[in-house]
Amino acid sequence: MAVYTDVAADELAEFLQQYDLGELLSYKGIAEGVENSNFLLHTSKGSFILTLYEKRVAKNDLPFFLGLMTHLAEHGVSCPLPVKAKDGEALRELSGRPAAIITFLEGIWPRKPNATHCAGVGEGLARMHLAGANFAVRRANALSVSGWRPLFGAAANRADEVQPGLRAFLAAELDDLESGIWPTHLPEGVIHADLFNDNVFFLGDKLSGIIDFTFACNDMFAYDVAICLNAWCFEPDHSFNVTKARAFLNAYGRVRKLSEAEEAALPLLARGAAIRFLLTRLVDWLNVPPGALVKPKDPLEYFRKLRFHQSVSSARDYGLMPSGLVA
Numbered sequence: 001m002a003v004y005t006d007v008a009a010d011e012l013a014e015f016l017q018q019y020d021l022g023e024l025l026s027y028k029g030i031a032e033g034v035e036n037s038n039f040l041l042h043t044s045k046g047s048f049i050l051t052l053y054e055k056r057v058a059k060n061d062l063p064f065f066l067g068l069m070t071h072l073a074e075h076g077v078s079c080p081l082p083v084k085a086k087d088g089e090a091l092r093e094l095s096g097r098p099a100a101i102i103t104f105l106e107g108i109w110p111r112k113p114n115a116t117h118c119a120g121v122g123e124g125l126a127r128m129h130l131a132g133a134n135f136a137v138r139r140a141n142a143l144s145v146s147g148w149r150p151l152f153g154a155a156a157n158r159a160d161e162v163q164p165g166l167r168a169f170l171a172a173e174l175d176d177l178e179s180g181i182w183p184t185h186l187p188e189g190v191i192h193a194d195l196f197n198d199n200v201f202f203l204g205d206k207l208s209g210i211i212d213f214t215f216a217c218n219d220m221f222a223y224d225v226a227i228c229l230n231a232w233c234f235e236p237d238h239s240f241n242v243t244k245a246r247a248f249l250n251a252y253g254r255v256r257k258l259s260e261a262e263e264a265a266l267p268l269l270a271r272g273a274a275i276r277f278l279l280t281r282l283v284d285w286l287n288v289p290p291g292a293l294v295k296p297k298d299p300l301e302y303f304r305k306l307r308f309h310q311s312v313s314s315a316r317d318y319g320l321m322p323s324g325l326v327a
């Protein structure tokens with residue numbers, strides 16, 4: 001359960017007086033997520049999500065996240081809407097943390113994603129990429145190549161406690177990714193940057209909404225594609241599922257076609273996407289705050305994914321045909 005900061009009932013009731021959300025009927029900490037503290041609120045006016053933004057979220061970035069949700073919702077993406085308080089502002093403070101209330105989205109995230117889910121995510125991701133086109137605010141990706149070395153530094157001394165040899169493995173991979181091979185001229189725009197299965201809701205087989213924009217930023221669209229390949233197209237035994245990948249890439253390509261350069265860069269981007277989540281998970285694994293209600297995620301899942309991508313020589317291994325058509 002991700003609740004790093006607890007909120008007392010009387011404190012919350014007082015906080016809610018700043019809004020036009022009626023009376024607080026009940027609330028509970030949400031048993032999912034690892035980044036922020038989230039609460040489900042039931043008020044006399046409906047259900048809402050309260051988020052207290054924690055360690056990895058810079059307060060200055062919050063207008064980007066909240067503005068982006070509003071922009072995307074206005075451009076046809078099903079995502080939560082920030083709720084404005086009576087003074088017109090959505091961003092506030094509670095328990096010493098930046099806080100915001102967003103609308104509740106119906107649906108459930110798929111525990112065992114199938115190829116149909118993967119196709120839904122491909123289409124949804126591409127639609128999100130197009131919908132973000134005119135969003136005027138910019139946010140650099142703090143967790144791209146230059147952000148990985150500091151994460152490594154925070155975990156290096158104890159990395160071998162998690163797996164012998166992990167420190168040397170990560171050091172070598174970072175050296176390679178920092179050596180100038182990271183793409184710089186691929187199409188860019190607003191990316192979600194964390195579109196894992198617990199951030200995509202479905203009603204039946206149909207995607208009903210996308211949540212959790214706290215890593216969203218401006219970066220390469222194909223990097224977002226690579227993040228999703230990692231998050232959606234591997235099995236619990238860590239084997240790559242080319243059928244899911246093909247379904248995902250095919251559906252993405254029907255809405256926004258990947259260029260040849262983007263396709264060619266996918267194996268490299270997937271390595272970067274893997275080390276990024278390996279490193280944040282490793283740091284979190286080694287630094288669970290005392291008293292926090294959180295279940296850290298397994299860093300070694302991403303070690304295995306990274307090893308897989310190191311063995312990939314072309315995007316054909318992900319189910320893409322050389323012509324750019326998908327089999």
Ligand SMILES: Nc1ncnc2c1ncn2[C@@H]1O[C@H](COP(=O)(O)OP(=O)(O)O)[C@@H](O)[C@H]1O
Pocket residue numbers: 002030032033034035036037038049051080102103104105106198199211212213214
């Ligand atoms: N707008 C929403 N509607 C419904 N449930 C939500 C919404 N936002 C978050 N949740 C629930 O809270 C969980 C954690 O939210 P998430 O944003 O992923 O956490 P974190 O802020 O730690 O990244 C989600 O898996 C989901 O169950």
Ligand SMILES: N[C@@H](CCOP(=O)(O)O)C(=O)O
Pocket residue numbers: 032033034035036194196198199212277280281297
């Ligand atoms: N998706 C990340 C963790 C952060 O996302 P959250 O949505 O679970 O808070 C990972 O799997 O490492």
